[in-house]
Each structure stands twice: as structure tokens, then as C-alpha cells.
Amino acid sequence: SSGINAEYGGFSEKYFKRLNADLVVCSSVMCSKSQKMLEYCNKNLIPTIGILDSDGDPTNLTYVVPGNDDTTDSLVFYHKLFNNAIRRAQFVAHQLMLKSVEDKTNREETHR
DSSP states (O other): OTTOOGGGTSOOHHHHHHHTOSOEEESOTTSHHHHHHHHHHHHTTOOEEEEEOTTOOOTTOSEEEESOOSOHHHHHHHHHHHHHHHHHHHHHHHHHHHHHHHHHHHHHHHTO
């Protein structure tokens, strides 16, 4: 949660606006700082993903990932999982962009 930093007093709307997030992944949905961030995301139509166990409230989440949000081991697991998924998506997006440029170049050469 880049927009949350307990050392500086919690969620910063000013910081979050500069971040210009396309998606927010939240691993500690039930803490008040996270709730402020999730409410901000809802208000600004930023999709959210949250790890939530059976005592959690999914109200401010766009997508819920059922799981244990209380232990460090499970949070590390989810963070690695999300990180891998994001890296794969970035790689695929890059490959698609390269292919699109290549296809456009081939079409232009064909029409010469």
C-alpha cells in the first residue's frame, strides 16, 4: 500500500493523487488507514483488490481474494503472487506492443 505509511500518519490523499494509481492491492483491509484509502479509491473509481478473511468487510473492495490476512507468511505469499502476476502482465503487454509495431511496419512496407 504505497499511499499508506504509518510512520507519516497514515493515508495521504495528496500523495495518492500524485501516484495516479490504476489499481490498488490492499493486504490489511480492516485497519482504519486502509479503509480511508479504499474509500478514496471508491470515490475516484480506482479498482481495488483486497485479501480478506471471514471476519472482513468487502464493502469497499472491487475484487476480494479470500485468504488469511492476519499472518506475515500469508501476506508475503500474496504479495509475491501479485508481484508475479503484475510482472507477467507487463511482459505480455510489452510483447503485444512490439507485435503491434511490427505488424504496422509490415503493413506499411507491403503498401509501398
